[in-house]
Amino acid sequence: MRSAAEPRSSVAAYGDADQLEALVVVAARELRSAFDRGLVELDLNMSEAGALANLAAHGPLTQTDLARRLHIGRASAGTLVDALQARGIVRRVADPEDRRVWRVTLSVDGARMAARFDHRHTEIRNALHLGMSGRDRKLLAELLRQLIDNATRFEG
Amino acid sequence: MRSAAEPRSSVAAYGDADQLEALVVVAARELRSAFDRGLVELDLNMSEAGALANLAAHGPLTQTDLARRLHIGRASAGTLVDALQARGIVRRVADPEDRRVWRVTLSVDGARMAARFDHRHTEIRNALHLGMSGRDRKLLAELLRQLIDNATRFEG
């Protein structure tokens, strides 16, 4: 057991607040939480909103396509669609040319909701980008992409 | 139903890969996964490693202190300590001056493990920081902090 006044050792830095990895994790949590707060009137969470937006913009989508766009697995996309379908926001239409897939499409209510969401979404994002220039955001995205790339390639 | 070739609407951007919020979430997931892969020999996950490092560096800690350092809730810190204690890495010592709290300390095995972890940890981080200068990392941390700040302050 060493002195408590010992200067920062390398091992100490791991969980510290200024630690890059920890910052990313915390940021993800806070972003999700902020989106949830901002979308509470529409009763949507961040992922449901993402699905809604993608369906509004890119027409009927297969669940696998949806999963790819949202960066989640197919199983998660399935339960996501389940929830939206149960609320009448989305419909599953059988694809006549491929009996394996569902064509997930917005219902009329869903399209109306997507329009309302669109406006709210830009409000939220503007609030989250306070104090950051467009250049900052671009740079941040670039660095995050690098980090993701390194993490994905990393093999034990 | 509109044309599939329709140009990107603002609503479309939400779940896209170059979307800042999505990037942060994905980065957090991939970082955690990379750490798990890198620490598999020590049978530690990212949070357990963080607890280990903090205990090694900052002496005996209260569970609340540990939670604060790891940016998690007290309940999560409790289950974290449960797991480490079950493996003999950590001990809960009653605080003689405050019967509410546990003083969580590393066991002898835990201290040995922390030493091994220290080396492995810097290896992993170096791999994750490939292609990023020190200035890049500092900037990334700064921008993430700004994002966290905005998200935390955001009220529906």
Added chain:
DNA sequence: CTCGGAGTGTATGGCGCCATACAGTTGGGT
């Protein structure tokens, strides 16, 4: 035509974290 590899959605179980509610303890204000 058949057969096997590849793709699609689904079921199940696990993980890490949260929010909430709770009982025990402390410490200060009156």
Added chain:
DNA sequence: ACCCAACTGTATGGCGCCATACACTCCGAG
């Protein structure tokens, strides 16, 4: 001296995602 707000750790239930395994369907090589 007492009481009550504040704090500690814990129990419970929920959430969002993953990995794995599965049945079904497609499609191309032989």
